[in-house]
Amino acid sequence: MTTTAVPRPDGRPRLLRAELLKVASTRMWVGLLIGAVLYVALQVVSLYFATLTANTGGGPTVPTLRTAEGVRNLFAGAGGAYLFALVVGILGMTQEFRFQTITGAFLAVPRRGRIVAAKMGAYALVGAAYALVGLVVGYLLAVILLAFTDHAPIGLATLGQIAGGAVLGAALYAVLGVAVGTLVRNQIAALLGALVWVLLVEALLVAFLPAVGRWLPGGALSAVLQSTGLGNATYLPVWGGALLLLGYALVLAGAAAATTLRRDVS
């Protein structure tokens, strides 16, 4: 084969750029971003009214907005974009199989694992971006709501901590979504499976069997988010949770590489 004059661009950034262009060139990301923003807004507003009306009946005591903890919980609601990050990761991968664009991707890059790796990188960025937009909207909303309320002050450091956890958690959940989508190529199955797991099975396990729950992806996410004040002492440290989440993504992707990723594309 003759070599042409065109220099060969380095593989990694080129594939990452291709994956980011895939995201940018369809509208899927917009719809999910709107969903994430609405969800965050709803969460902040409902947290606000929950703290206002709390402690009037006989239920468990909720920290009021006169305490630092109560104010922190309110702002922590702004970090709720992670679920949408998971979904965008799943859709990003499974739609390649659904629309058979995976054929073109594998023709361009026959080493299939590199496509998955690049997509994980791209969706980590997408997940982080979702979290950032959610944080901006959620913080603004919280500030506006607090303007009408007698409340304790909140430090910039705390806001930064919340934001850090939310961005890291969403990025890792998006990576996990890509891994799930590689293993379960059917879009509906992957999406339903992941949502049932996260919202039902795991939520219950984390709540009622914390000793087990802390080792699950949801427990790991809670560990990452614990700077938000939503966590509690049974979780791993932040770095431990982040590593565990990444580990889950890599194990799933590894399982996919050994099974579904090798399958015939036809």
Added chain:
Amino acid sequence: MTQGLPLAVDGLTKQFGPVRAVDDLSFTVAPGKVTGFLGPNGAGKTTTLRCLLGLVAPTAGTTRIGDRDYRDLPRPLHTVGAALEATGFHPGRSAREHLRVLALSGGIALERVDQVLAQVGLSQAAERRTGGFSLGMRQRLQLAAAMLGDPGVLLLDEPANGLDPEGIAWLRGFLRHLAGQGRTVLVSSHVLAEVEQTVQDVVIIAGGRLVRACPLAELRGSAGGVVVRTPDPEALRAALPPESVRAQDDGTLLVSGLEPHAVGHAAFVAGVELHELRAATTELEDVFLELTRAPATGAVA
């Protein structure tokens, strides 16, 4: 352009559950020519092409692009361009963005995108989402994608499907032009007539097995010939080379190995009266049907 490379399929077998889609298939494809890859529906053409492209793992046997497996090509899109049947577009992505994604993935300069769009006549539709594309437009976009890396090898799966007559005529010229540049061009079809005017070589398969791999001219030799009707068959036989004349059921004679003008001349010189004289062109398709029918029914039995 990278140079055309020979293709080699060797002992290829692919089993899909109970279906043996390709069965111990071997053939080679030479650069600098258009090769027709022919067979009836379900013959295994698409499966063979997908094996060549590393998309489907063979049950047995090997496929080679030049001397490598597709997966080992250092710059696959610069080496091989493929247009496969079955869509492969995100309906919400524009034609241009579709090609830009592929160009980025394959390490191809983005300027190529508008060039290939113009080449296949899709410049006007570049901004449109592919979800609204007609079948013919999809085929053109597939072809544009195949041309992106200016590859020396082109594998095209039924590229004429959905093209209008003008598009088909254009495609024929285009493929000949590409082969003339020294590229390897393999075009699949289930109709011989469709590629008859374009291909120099044919690889015919049926039921996953090789039926015939030869120059088209050779197939014509066993097919074509000249149909003649005369009141004096014996006189005409005497005027033509021995063994070249065969009597047919309908009372005509089939003369093989000669062109119509040569037969007419021979008859004129010998003073034999002719009532009909024509090239037996339709026979080629009949030979194709005959060739592909036998093994298929044999496989079922």
